[in-house]
Amino acid sequence: MRNAEIVIIGAGISGAVLAERYANVGKKVLIIEKRDHIAGNCYDYIDENGILVSKYGAHLFHTNEESVWEYVNRFSEWYPWEHKVLANVEGSLVPIPVNITTVNALFGTDITTEEQMAQWLEANRLATDKPADGREAALNKVGPVLYEKMFRHYTKKQWDKYPEELDASVLERIPVRANYDDRYFSDTYQALPKGGYTRLFESILDHPNIEVMLNTDFFEIKDQVKGYEKLFYTGPIDRFFDFKHSLTDKLEYRSINFVSETVDTEYFQENSVINYPGQEVDFTRIIEYKHFGNQKSEKTTVVREYTTDEGEPYYPVPNAKNQEIYEKYRDEAATVPDVYFVGRLANYKYFNMDQAFKNALDLFKALGEEVAPTATQ
Numbered sequence: 357m358r359n360a361e362i363v364i365i366g367a368g369i370s371g372a373v374l375a376e377r378y379a380n381v382g383k384k385v386l387i388i389e390k391r392d393h394i395a396g397n398c399y400d401y402i403d404e405n406g407i408l409v410s411k412y413g414a415h416l417f418h419t420n421e422e423s424v425w426e427y428v429n430r431f432s433e434w435y436p437w438e439h440k441v442l443a444n445v446e447g448s449l450v451p452i453p454v455n456i457t458t459v460n461a462l463f464g465t466d467i468t469t470e471e472q473m474a475q476w477l478e479a480n481r482l483a484t485d486k487p488a489d490g491r492e493a494a495l496n497k498v499g500p501v502l503y504e505k506m507f508r509h510y511t512k513k514q515w516d517k518y519p520e521e522l523d524a525s526v527l528e529r530i531p532v533r534a535n536y537d538d539r540y541f542s543d544t545y546q547a548l549p550k551g552g553y554t555r556l557f558e559s560i561l562d563h564p565n566i567e568v569m570l571n572t573d574f575f576e577i578k579d580q581v582k583g584y585e586k587l588f589y590t591g592p593i594d595r596f597f598d599f600k601h602s603l604t605d606k607l608e609y610r611s612i613n614f615v616s617e618t619v620d621t622e623y624f625q626e627n628s629v630i631n632y633p634g635q636e637v638d639f640t641r642i643i644e645y646k647h648f649g650n651q652k653s654e655k656t657t658v659v660r661e662y663t664t665d666e667g668e669p670y671y672p673v674p675n676a677k678n679q680e681i682y683e684k685y686r687d688e689a690a691t692v693p694d695v696y697f698v699g700r701l702a703n704y705k706y707f708n709m710d711q712a713f714k715n716a717l718d719l720f721k722a723l724g725e726e727v728a729p730t731a732t733q
């Protein structure tokens with residue numbers, strides 16, 4: 357193994373950004389990645405139907421952060437993509453986030469203006485100043501009927517917990533709209549990388565100072581990894597400490613079982629993502645990848661997502677108990693010299709992609725190794 361000044365465990369967003377930043381200031385960087393590919397959970401590839409699919413679920417980039425948008429544009433061209441999601445509620449396809457169309461379809465109302473919709477929400481929501489948990493957060497936004505139809509069971513399927521067992525922030529990810537806006541996100545920049553995320557990561561990592569070791573479990577070669585200035589760890593924080601608190605206090609993660617199917621038809625469903633918030637099926641949603649970027653193929657690939665607690669950790673589970681356990685590890689992490697914990701799994705935070713980019717960029721800045729621009733003469 358070559359000597360590197362910077363060692364990074366994991367080739368996902370955080371790892372790739374830090375690698376690029378350090379390589380750019382002349383440091384030798386080694387990335388150690390357990391999987392047989394880069395790009396972390398953003399990894400995508402062309403499947404047997406010629407369709408660009410994501411191995412670990414659809415990734416929709418959206419940000420309000422100018423600095424992040426500027427950064428990602430250095431490595432790929434991006435095309436505008438305003439993500440939309442439909443929910444199959446008892447057989448009707450309605451927009452989610454809830455908007456005027458959703459309410460009219462499910463309640464038979466005839467709302468046409470923002471004022472009427474605001475009145476409807478006021479009459480139906482159970483207002484709380486500071487929602488204490490996910491249930492109060494959803495009731496505060498949409499009231500009990502929509503909560504039951506669209507959020508309660510979906511959340512149970514997604515997390516194996518009811519919304520009252522989760523932080524308010526989880527349900528607060530989904531806005532409610534008093535207009536006809538049916539975009540999932542409202543950020544200024546919403547786009548997908550031309551050619552896909554794997555290409556984007558190839559471009560970020562394309563630097564002579566960066567070496568990537570795939571198929572290598574850091575914990576199996578840990579003793580040989582020495583002599584670095586800094587090590588950035590992007591895996592699950594409890595794994596780093598050999599799950600030492602897990603006998604009494606196990607940090608929870610959710611994983612997803614992706615069940616892919618080729619369907620011999622041009623389109624299977626009318627939208628890229630259809631959520632199934634009811635109890636009639638076990639999966640949470642069906643993704644039809646060819647919709648992203650309007651790809652053409654005679655057949656189509658659809659993926660049903662079943663969330664599980666077995667398997668690779670994808671989501672931290674935000675609630676007070678897990679936060680408490682995480683903090684034990686975090687306090688310990690702060691005492692490990694020259695090792696930095698970064699990203700969704702190491703920080704045990706439900707980051708969006710842009711937040712992962714931003715945190716890695718901010719960490720690099722905070723460590724003070726940015727080279728000042730050379731003065732022009």
Ligand code: UDP
Pocket residue numbers: 443452506507508510511514526527529530631632633
């Ligand atoms: N959610 C729901 N019904 C839906 C979509 C989302 O109840 O149709 C809840 C669920 O608890 C979910 C959370 O809102 O975990 C956040 O949804 P988001 O789409 O942001 O989840 P992600 O895309 O990260 O899986």
